[in-house]
Amino acid sequence: MSDQTPEPAPANPTAAHGSDREPRADARRNRERILRTAQRLFATEGLGVPLDEIARRAGVGPGTVHRHFPAKEALYLAVATDQIRRLVTRAEALAATGDPAALFTLLSEMMATGAENVAVKSALVAAEFDLRTAAPDVAADLTGHVADLLDRAHAAGAARPDLTVDEVMALVAGAFAAIRHAGAETSPERSAHLARLILDGLRPRPR
Structure with a gap:
């Protein structure tokens, strides 16, 4: 008989895996929303649109935009x-x-x-x-x-x-x-x- 104490299993393995996947899916959707919004605003209002305004128009928080695109140049390139x-x-x-x-x-x-x-x-x-x-x-x-x-x-x-x-x-x-x-x-x-x-x-x- 083994003296090793088994590690406790996750209370809900399916939920744990799902929670891993969901943020990634949310991140992809947010990134797509930011890109579409930035493309439209750059075309109609020029490059001076602040990242925070792009976030507001895209319906996401400023931190979400800065997390995906820490600098304006990164957003231009994307x-x-x-x-x-x-x-x-x-x-x-x-x-x-x-x-x-x-x-x-x-x-x-x-x-x-x-x-x-x-x-x-x-x-x-x-x-x-x-x-x-x-x-x-x-x-x-x-x-x-x-x-x-x-x-x-x-x-x-x-x-x-x-x-x-x-x-x-x-x-x-x-x-x-x-x-x-x-x-x-x-x-x-x-x-x-x-x-x-x-x-x-x-x-x-x-x-």
């Missing part, structure tokens, strides 16, 4: 990275359609997303944050999807044959600068017009 992840998901859906013009749909949406948060991207540049360094897997994933859609557009004759994926990505980045230079960040119509001008240059020239 907003931009989240946007890229959403574009990756959109690219996957477009690829599944088999539409040879899907490249232009995706690029148009990329430019619209960038126009809404061009200030966030400028803040990252000013803080010397490069998404390709800070979130290399996500950035590479998006570039890979753009390359696949470009290959499909090339095969269908929908994109000019001398166009490379590096040039496409450079032009998208240039579109953000053009939109900012034109002061069109808050005008979806003007930013969409600039995007169309750029995208027209990617199509084959008429013979």
Whole structure:
């Protein structure tokens, strides 16, 4: 017979495990709510919105925001990275359609997303944050999807044959600068017009 006294079992093992999981689920929901709110406020009110105001609009406590994002730069980076992840998901859906013009749909949406948060991207540049360094897997994933859609557009004759994926990505980045230079960040119509001008240059020239 053992002299060891067995350790008492938890009074409610299921509840104990559940309490471990629930805070994580709550934390994910809170983080998502903060990101959506910050993205909207940065786009409509600029980067000067205090973290405490973002917390109030998101319906969470200031401590929750500061726990997830201890500095404003961390929130800028998270907003931009989240946007890229959403574009990756959109690219996957477009690829599944088999539409040879899907490249232009995706690029148009990329430019619209960038126009809404061009200030966030400028803040990252000013803080010397490069998404390709800070979130290399996500950035590479998006570039890979753009390359696949470009290959499909090339095969269908929908994109000019001398166009490379590096040039496409450079032009998208240039579109953000053009939109900012034109002061069109808050005008979806003007930013969409600039995007169309750029995208027209990617199509084959008429013979």
